[in-house]
Amino acid sequence: MMIPVERRPVIVDALRTPIGTSGGALRDVDVTGLLAPVLAELARHSPGPIGEVSIGNVRGPGGNPARVAALAAGLPVDVPAITVDRQCGSGLAALEHSVAMLSGLHEGFHIAGGVQSASTQPWTFWPPTAPDAEPVRYERAPFTPASFGDPDMGVAADLVAAECGITRERQDAYAVRSHQRAVASQAVGLFDDELVALPALDHDERPRAGFTVERLARFRPAFGPGGTCTAANCCGVNDGAAALLLCDGATAQRHGLHGLRVIDVVTAAGRPDRPGLGITAAVGKLVERTGVNLASIDVIDFNEAFAAQVLACLDQLRIDEERNCPQGGAIALGHPWAASGAVQLVRLFTQLVRSPQQPDARLGLAGIAIGGGQGTAMLVEAI
Known part of the structure; x- marks a missing residue:
C-alpha cells in the first residue's frame, strides 16, 4: 500500500560534496571529514530541530559513522x-528508513544520505586458514553464497551485456555521452548550488572533456578476455557524501515548504548472479504499486555503475537511453558506493526544484542496482 498523500514526506533541501576519484584530491579526507560539512549545512538550513540522522556507509571505519559525523557537524x-x-x-536505504519513520509516528525534520571514502577505508584481512598460513587481504564483500556463483560486479556486467545484446560500441557511446553531459553541466554551473565545497576539492574530479568514442575504443576489457566492459565505460571508485533534509507532510504544509514529495520507494530482489538488473525489478514493482506511466517521468536517474548494466535495464523497461541522467551520471561523476543513491536524489532535487530545466517538469525517478541482486527505486514529485 502506498503512503497516503497527506503523510508523504517531503525533501526540502539536498546537498552533496564534490565527488573525488579514489586516491585523488580527497585521498586524505575520511568519512567524517566528507559527511560532517554536509550535515552542518543542512542543519543550518532546517526550519526546525533535527530529529534523527540516517546515513548509508559501506566498509567504513566501523562503529556508527552517522553518529560521529553528526557530532562533528555540531548537531546537538x-x-x-x-x-x-x-x-x-x-x-x-537510509532515505527509505527516514521516509518510513516520517510516514508513521515520527514528525519534524530528519537528515538522510550516504557517505563513502574508498581512499581511507580500513584494510581488513581474512584470518589465516592454517597455523603457518598468512592472512589474506579482504578485497570485496561476498554478495551471495558461493552456490549462486557470486560473480564480481564487472564480470556480472559482462554477462549481462552478452545475454542482453549490449554491444561494446553502444556502451562506449553511452559513456561518452555521460561525460559530455556532465562536462557541459559543470561548465555552466548546474552543479554549483548543490555542492558543499571542501578545502581539498570544490568541483567533481572525474568528468573528462576529452573522451570520444574513438578514444574509448582503445581501452581493453577490464574484467576478462572477450568482455565488453572497460575502465572507461563504467563508473570509477570514488569518494563523496550527499544528504537530504526531509520532513513529514504535515510539517511541510505547516511551514509552507516546497521540494520533492516522496510518492513511493520500493526495494526489490531478483537474480543474485545478475546484480546489475536490480533496477528493473525495483522499478517494475514501483510501477505496479503506483500505476505511474514511465513515459510521464520528467527526469530519470538510473545509477550508471556500468554502461552495459544500465542500458540493459533501460531496454527491459522500454525507456529510451537518451532520457537517463540528462546532466550526466555516475560514469562521468563517479560512484561513491554508499553515497550514490543520495547523490541521485540531490541531482533530482536540483533538476526539479532548485533550477528546473523544463518549466513543467514534476516527476522524478531514481533507481540503483545493488550487489546480491537487489535494487531500489524512488518516485518523487516537485511541489
Whole structure:
C-alpha cells in the first residue's frame, strides 16, 4: 500500500560534496571529514530541530559513522543517528528508513544520505586458514553464497551485456555521452548550488572533456578476455557524501515548504548472479504499486555503475537511453558506493526544484542496482 498523500514526506533541501576519484584530491579526507560539512549545512538550513540522522556507509571505519559525523557537524548531542549498509543502495536505504519513520509516528525534520571514502577505508584481512598460513587481504564483500556463483560486479556486467545484446560500441557511446553531459553541466554551473565545497576539492574530479568514442575504443576489457566492459565505460571508485533534509507532510504544509514529495520507494530482489538488473525489478514493482506511466517521468536517474548494466535495464523497461541522467551520471561523476543513491536524489532535487530545466517538469525517478541482486527505486514529485 502506498503512503497516503497527506503523510508523504517531503525533501526540502539536498546537498552533496564534490565527488573525488579514489586516491585523488580527497585521498586524505575520511568519512567524517566528507559527511560532517554536509550535515552542518543542512542543519543550518532546517526550519526546525533535527530529529534523527540516517546515513548509508559501506566498509567504513566501523562503529556508527552517522553518529560521529553528526557530532562533528555540531548537531546537538541528543540527536540520534543510525548507519545502514545495503551496499551500493545504502544511501537510498537510509532515505527509505527516514521516509518510513516520517510516514508513521515520527514528525519534524530528519537528515538522510550516504557517505563513502574508498581512499581511507580500513584494510581488513581474512584470518589465516592454517597455523603457518598468512592472512589474506579482504578485497570485496561476498554478495551471495558461493552456490549462486557470486560473480564480481564487472564480470556480472559482462554477462549481462552478452545475454542482453549490449554491444561494446553502444556502451562506449553511452559513456561518452555521460561525460559530455556532465562536462557541459559543470561548465555552466548546474552543479554549483548543490555542492558543499571542501578545502581539498570544490568541483567533481572525474568528468573528462576529452573522451570520444574513438578514444574509448582503445581501452581493453577490464574484467576478462572477450568482455565488453572497460575502465572507461563504467563508473570509477570514488569518494563523496550527499544528504537530504526531509520532513513529514504535515510539517511541510505547516511551514509552507516546497521540494520533492516522496510518492513511493520500493526495494526489490531478483537474480543474485545478475546484480546489475536490480533496477528493473525495483522499478517494475514501483510501477505496479503506483500505476505511474514511465513515459510521464520528467527526469530519470538510473545509477550508471556500468554502461552495459544500465542500458540493459533501460531496454527491459522500454525507456529510451537518451532520457537517463540528462546532466550526466555516475560514469562521468563517479560512484561513491554508499553515497550514490543520495547523490541521485540531490541531482533530482536540483533538476526539479532548485533550477528546473523544463518549466513543467514534476516527476522524478531514481533507481540503483545493488550487489546480491537487489535494487531500489524512488518516485518523487516537485511541489
